[in-house]
Amino acid sequence: MTDSKTTDVLIIGAGAAGLSAAVAAHDSGAKVTVIEKGAKLGGTAAISGGIVWVPSNPNMQKKGISDSREDALAYFRSLDHGEMNDDSLEAFVDEGANALQFLTERGALDLQLLEGYPDYYLDNPGAKADGGRALDNALFDFTSLGDWSDKVYNGGEIVRMMLLETPLGGGSGIVDPDEMKRRVEGDLRGWGQALIGRLLKACLDRDIEVLLETSARKLALQDGRVVGATVTCGGAETTISARRGVVLATGGFEWDEELKTTFLRGPLTSPASPPTNTGDGLKMALTVGAGLGNMTSAWWIPTLSESGARWPDNGAPEKDAQRSVPVLIERTLPHSLMVNGQGKRFCNEATNYSALAGAFHSFDPATYGYNNLPAYLIVDSQYRGRYPIASVMPGDPSPDWIVEAPDLAGLAVAIGVDTAQLEATVSRFNTHAENVNDPDFGRGVSAYDRFYGDRSRDGAAATLGKVEVGSFFAVRIDLGALGTNGGPRTNGMAQVLNVYGDVIPGFYGAGNVISNPTGSVYAGAGGTLGPALTFGYIAGQSAARSEAH
Numbered sequence: 001m002t003d004s005k006t007t008d009v010l011i012i013g014a015g016a017a018g019l020s021a022a023v024a025a026h027d028s029g030a031k032v033t034v035i036e037k038g039a040k041l042g043g044t045a046a047i048s049g050g051i052v053w054v055p056s057n058p059n060m061q062k063k064g065i066s067d068s069r070e071d072a073l074a075y076f077r078s079l080d081h082g083e084m085n086d087d088s089l090e091a092f093v094d095e096g097a098n099a100l101q102f103l104t105e106r107g108a109l110d111l112q113l114l115e116g117y118p119d120y121y122l123d124n125p126g127a128k129a130d131g132g133r134a135l136d137n138a139l140f141d142f143t144s145l146g147d148w149s150d151k152v153y154n155g156g157e158i159v160r161m162m163l164l165e166t167p168l169g170g171g172s173g174i175v176d177p178d179e180m181k182r183r184v185e186g187d188l189r190g191w192g193q194a195l196i197g198r199l200l201k202a203c204l205d206r207d208i209e210v211l212l213e214t215s216a217r218k219l220a221l222q223d224g225r226v227v228g229a230t231v232t233c234g235g236a237e238t239t240i241s242a243r244r245g246v247v248l249a250t251g252g253f254e255w256d257e258e259l260k261t262t263f264l265r266g267p268l269t270s271p272a273s274p275p276t277n278t279g280d281g282l283k284m285a286l287t288v289g290a291g292l293g294n295m296t297s298a299w300w301i302p303t304l305s306e307s308g309a310r311w312p313d314n315g316a317p318e319k320d321a322q323r324s325v326p327v328l329i330e331r332t333l334p335h336s337l338m339v340n341g342q343g344k345r346f347c348n349e350a351t352n353y354s355a356l357a358g359a360f361h362s363f364d365p366a367t368y369g370y371n372n373l374p375a376y377l378i379v380d381s382q383y384r385g386r387y388p389i390a391s392v393m394p395g396d397p398s399p400d401w402i403v404e405a406p407d408l409a410g411l412a413v414a415i416g417v418d419t420a421q422l423e424a425t426v427s428r429f430n431t432h433a434e435n436v437n438d439p440d441f442g443r444g445v446s447a448y449d450r451f452y453g454d455r456s457r458d459g460a461a462a463t464l465g466k467v468e469v470g471s472f473f474a475v476r477i478d479l480g481a482l483g484t485n486g487g488p489r490t491n492g493m494a495q496v497l498n499v500y501g502d503v504i505p506g507f508y509g510a511g512n513v514i515s516n517p518t519g520s521v522y523a524g525a526g527g528t529l530g531p532a533l534t535f536g537y538i539a540g541q542s543a544a545r546s547e548a549h
């Protein structure tokens with residue numbers, strides 16, 4: 001054991017929630033130490049789209065887009081299956097805009113409206129069909145980070161666009177070559193890298209201590225109060241004492257097999273997040289008696305896994321982990337459908353990814369299994385000629401993970417699906433596509449489905465198109481997540497509660513490690529980072545303003 005150190009507020013985990021907490025705690029007068037187990041920081045947030053969803057946010061207010069506390073609460077409550085608690089839900093709705101305002105004024109955020117980005121449950125009260133609540137990060141100059149510019153985890157890819165410039169955000173995906181040159185020379189980055197870059201810059205500007213490759217192992221308790229943590233750094237163990245509080249911000253547990261099978265409602269085999277999210281925070285919280293909430297849930301998303309795609313090592317126990325990527329537009333663009341192992345469609349492929357997991361988790365009592373896992377994305381040559389599948393662009397040869405066959409019968413054999421059933425399914429789908437009406441699953445009815453489709457086509461044709469021109473292609477689809485979202489329960493002050501609902505003194509939490517304030521509901525694009533930044537802000541302030549022990 002090496003010498004211990006003392007700080008006011010110890011923040012465990014340097015993702016979106018942790019860095020937001022660090023700025024808030026510092027500006028509330030505390031000495032702050034942030035520890036991060038990776039050799040690079042930023043966690044899932046740094047490789048994310050970086051979109052932030054907050055109701056009545058400052059950008060909406062400036063633009064005169066109407067929104068209200070009542071609308072936001074009505075929206076969430078109409079989606080609640082009993083997992084939300086009023087205190088933390090209302091704290092998110094009431095403090096979200098303040099958190100963004102605070103972080104923006106202090107140079108830790110620079111967000112812009114993602115024009116027209118619809119909420120995910122448009123038939124529910126309080127939903128915004130025309131966008132406003134989802135915000136994009138302005139490009140951030142990484143040269144301003146100096147020696148820290150290569151300390152932000154990027155999963156091996158540098159993003160030089162804002163999300164609103166890409167097809168996902170309604171843009172063309174094309175940047176003028178001179179402008180791109182300027183971005184490369186100036187090391188300008190977008191998406192989650194911009195989000196984390198700015199938050200980190202704000203921490204460095206404040207001389208906040210950020211310790212990399214420093215992993216919390218155990219919380220220190222004194223008379224029932226959390227007073228610090230035992231951490232390992234370079235193989236040596238040390239303790240960090242925290243006079244005012246410890247903020248847990250270690251992300252989810254989607255990379256821990258035992259925690260997943262113990263708690264989640266169904267399989268989560270292929271997470272889209274980096275493998276550093278191993279549930280360390282949840283385990284530490286359990287040892288001090290934290291009560292839990294939302295444990296069956298995650299930010300679900302269908303994923304595909306390109307063979308050979310690996311996460312660059314960042315100090316996680318899984319050194320050579322398979323990288324899986326979200327399947328978003330591939331299942332919403334025309335000339336595509338999804339089938340299960342029986343060759344049958346089982347959902348509106350274009351619906352929002354988090355809710356869609358319910359269809360993947362459908363349990364068949366007859367087979368005692370999940371009949372829709374794995375599933376297969378089926379596309380034809382019209383699709384391949386126009387649209388991408390993950391990193392494979394139109395015109396690229398098909399890699400081994402895209403199965404190709406000249407006809408549907410050959411494709412069915414290649415993926416082990418009944419030939420007659422697959423042909424019947426595709427034939428029925430093609431009739432629906434021709435009629436631009438999907439009576440089986442209603443694909444294309446919602447504005448959401450069409451937003452993620454081909455917006456050069458009108459109405460439901462934005463997402464419905466026949467799968468009829470050979471060759472045909474299939475890609476295996478598994479169920480993953482952007483992170484889990486259950487964990488220790490908190491109140492609206494981000495204080496962790498014990499199993500009896502009482503505050504555990506000195507202990508705070510934010511982000512995917514806690515029981516998410518919006519329950520299992522992914523409200524709209526940015527629906528995880530909005531609560532993470534807000535609860536980081538609340539946790540940092542609460543901890544800094546608490547009485548020192």
Ligand SMILES: Cc1cc2nc3c(=O)[nH]c(=O)nc-3n(C[C@H](O)[C@H](O)[C@H](O)COP(=O)(O)OP(=O)(O)OC[C@H]3O[C@@H](n4cnc5c(N)ncnc54)[C@H](O)[C@@H]3O)c2cc1C
Nearest residue numbers: 013015016017037043044045049051216251511512526529
């Ligand atoms: C491909 C992809 C795209 C996404 N896009 C969006 C989007 O556009 N909008 C949105 O809202 N959400 C998005 N998400 C989800 C979002 O990124 C996460 O929900 C969010 O980053 C969670 O933030 P966090 O701070 O809780 O955790 P993280 O960002 O994962 O950070 C947790 C940090 O804690 C560290 N840590 C873990 N254990 C320890 C320990 N024992 N000691 C010290 N440090 C530790 C980790 O290394 C990590 O750096 C996306 C996710 C993925 C995978």
